[in-house]
Amino acid sequence: MTRLSRGTRPMFTSKMAAECQRVDRSSHSMDKSITLPADEIFRNLENAKRFAIDIGGSLTKLAYYSTVQHKVAKVRSFDHTAKETEGEPLYEISMQEEVTARLHFIKFENAYIETCLDFIKDHLVNTETKVIKATGGGAHKFKDLIEKKLKLRVDKEDEMTCLIKGCNFVLRNIPHEAFVYVKHADSEFRFQNTHPDIFPYLLINIGSGVSIVKVESEDKFERVGGSSIGGGTFWGLGALLTKTKRFDELLQLASKGQHTSVDMLVKDIYGGSYGSLGLTGDLIASSFGKSATADNEFSKEDMAKSLLHMISNDIGQLACLYARLHNLTRVYFGGFFIRGHPVTMHTITYSINFFTKGEVQALFLRHEGYLGTIGAFLKGAEEDTPPMLPHSLGTTALSHPRFDPNQYSWGENYAGSSGLMSVSPDLNPMQRTRSGTFDMLEMDRLERQLVNLPLLQDPSSYIPDTVDLSEDALAREYWLYCFEEALDGVVKRAVASQPDLPEAAERAEKFRHKYRHKLQTLRQQPFAYGSLTVRSLLDTREHCLNEFNFPDPYSKIKQRENDIALKYFQKAIKSLEELSWEQRQFALVRGLLAGNVFDWGAKAVSDVLESDPEFGFEQAKRQLEERPWLVDAYDQWLERLKGPPHKCALFFVDNSGIDIILGVFPFIRELLCRGTEVVLASNSSPALNDVTNSELQILTQRIAAMDLVIQSAVKEDRLTLVQSGSSSPCLDLSRLDKELAGVVRERHTDLVVIEGMGRAIHTNYYAMLSCESLKMAVIKNSWLADRLGGKLFSVVFKYEVPPSHKTTTQDHVPGTPS
């Protein structure tokens, strides 16, 4: 696949820079020579299939759909019918090319349009596309230019329809899309959990005017009201009052002003508060009320501030009146008045709080600026899709240019997305505009459709992550440091995983550069991709590794460990069977925990493993903390085991090798013996040394071949392997494979086991399930151990029973502990 190699990727040339300068002069703005590396903008244009453009007053947002070809690690079982020979690995690993779908969104200043169109024209090779969907006020103005340059027919779409479509799409596909803004807080952005049902909601779009739209479902929305007092009023009146031309500069003025010299406050009229009505003295009674009578001059700053308050309050008040009339509590704000401006986010938030007495929170969106273009793009995609065509997964749908993006789940690619720009009011507005010159959002189409785990007690309040690093500065400091420290090792391992590819070292360096840059960005802007969490740091690393074609740096290590562990499987089972029932239950749990010590993802462990390859299973057991553990519900679990068996256990597995083979398999084998069906959920694609679904398929076959209990369970479908839909070392129970959810429901799953630090501590530690659950992990990070009040290799063994659920576990056939 040399066609896609980075070397042939078009670069922004000096010719293009010259063109930029030409555009520059004509648009009387600052120097805008493009210095961004070509790798980072208009990526994958070669295979771009469908375009949409949203041209606003100052920014253009371009969208296209493209395919990305990248390496994936595949495992294939050797034929083991013949007696296996010493030293032969149980499966082979191969690198294959895979094509996946990606949505690209790019935002740039209107001044660049012509340059960008030329660039696209030059590099658009394989497209069959004839039409570009367009929306936004400027679409009309640039219609001829687009048609001339791209030879695509411009097809205008209704602005509001696009906006709503885009809004639905981001709310559904991007966790932490919405946030509330809290000025002066440690983290100004409080990201919201996406409610499983995004409808109904109110969208207040504050452009030059205000539109208030009630959205009830995917296709049903209504403009319920609006107001002519909007961003245009602030800008127009502000320019008249202060002789300041730019919107940004007006906001800047406002943030420095004092409105009390211009506005008539309640205390100016009453001398204090208006107690009987509960109106405080500082409340504005009449905006600009002092400017009619006072003879003195007012400063630009003060007038701008007063104007900002006046308009924000007015919009907030109307929003509340409409929210109340339609009985809605989810109110999102968008439009250029809001977009990335902390000043307006703050005043709108304040106003909503005031008028609803805190009952409604003003919500903002991370990708608000992209809604129009996303919507226009989706509109085009829908029109291309014959409604009756069944949607098959994989290559069929990909090679077919028609597809409906709403049929899939999409995920924000952290490697290719710029994230939320810093919006610090101290930043010079010029600088801010510039740094946002080429803002990008990339979304990967996920193989599987993702849904909630049906066993979440309250999906709307479920938060996967245990610690929000954007709010916990100390924890943030530590983890950012930790990931930066670990970077050398990751690079080394990545290179080592591809010994046959000489350019791997170069790619690994690029990865290092990119991930380090991301870490630096996150240090400055922890809110860039929603709440910063250990999970997001891990996922960002995976995205960056994939970006540079290191799909599975641990493949060889996992292979070797799986090999070694398999050899001990039968011996381990035999020694367990020699124990009494009660001893065995404890040994199974200890085995599971000891297995979990083997985790290359944790620095403390990888140090030990690298220096002492003999570090074995038995040693791991000795490392474990003695009971009572840091969190110890073992006695309750043992009591429970004396009762009837569970109907079905869903087990989220963790690492390859000893963990899965000597820890998990004996444990689930016991459950199977008790008459409990078992569903093993593993990652769909690689992350660290976590066992993937395809690896687990092979391992299960091999174990079944030597163990009758597993064999019959597989045969009788009492042991099922499912994909989690995830490719993270952590676990988001609100984004799981739809098929998994189906299996869980069908089998009346009544026990969920979550194993490992990533899945049971970094995430889900506080997750409330509607059935019994076990959360097990060994803490392999001294900082975290310290935080939780334990020490290195402390054990967390959490057994939880939902309060209302105790009786239903008695429903099943009583079993006898053997």
Added chain:
Amino acid sequence: SFIYCTFPWFGMDIGGTLVKLVYFEPKDITAEEEQEEVENLKSIRRYLTSNVAYGKTGVRDVHLELRNLSMCGRTGNLHFIRFPTQAMHRFIQMGSDKNFSSLHTTLCATGGGAYKFENDFRTMADLELLKLDELDCLIHGLLYVDSVSFNGQPECYFFENPSDTQNSVKTPCSLADPFPMLLVNIGSGVSILAVYSKDHYKRVTGTSLGGGTFLGLCCLLTGCETFEEALDMASRGDSSNVDKLVKDIYGGDYERFGLQGSAVASSFGHMMSKEKRDSISKEDLARAMLVTITNNIGSIARMCAVNEKIERVVFVGNFLRINTVSTKLLAYAMDFWSKGQLKALFLEHEGYFGAVGALLELLKSPEEA
């Protein structure tokens, strides 16, 4: 059998911008009374009734005078006087100069200024104010004036044919059976009340975009100095040079949402462009300011009416004084956006009800009080 209150009878409403004063001039003074009447009381009466302007800024709205009114067993004329709140200290000084405190009358005052200036009245003029709640006074005053009628004519009016602001006709009507009503009081700021009976009401909301905003911004934008001046400019201006209309954006109606091309999409939206800013007239700016503020009040009032399930919306307050542009626009907005469900009503004594309500408190018999 009446317990007469000592003259003079005043009711005062001290707002953020204007002080509203009502004065009852007894016309049934007997010769005996006349003889007993102290000199400074006489001089106050003469001063107020023989002038239509006081100092540089005080004005008596002669056309609003209620004649041959019977109040508390006496017959007389009720006079309506206003002056800027800025002149409050001069007014108190005058009270002191005329030795008002010797008259032993209670000075009933409402509005925020009753609180703000209470101490000044005490220290500068040795006068104690009876402070009254402004919303109570507003409602009581309104209901009273409506009940006594405007010299035989209805106090209340509406606009016939509101959908055509060019040709809508002011039509007197009665406010009989007035409850429930949404009362929108547009002074410097705006208060919106849902009134269910004489003493049962709630303040639904308010907005700081009121008459003070119109005048304040007009002064800044056009250099004008008075409300009259601002309104006069507005009457000659064209707001479509300032506002961005739906048709300016969509070329016509925005049919998808049933928005007419002539609807304002963005108030002052054209002023984002430098060329347009440089060529705009003061008159157009004043007109746009007036339309913006008025439409916004209309919009909030309408939403409140719908939320409170009230169909009758009564607009009062001095912002509506000599302001037919706004009254017609409000009538239009209520009618149009509610598809004829809501009805806008107006009252002739727009801004004076608080002051009348304060006077009524003075005249309450002790049993009632």
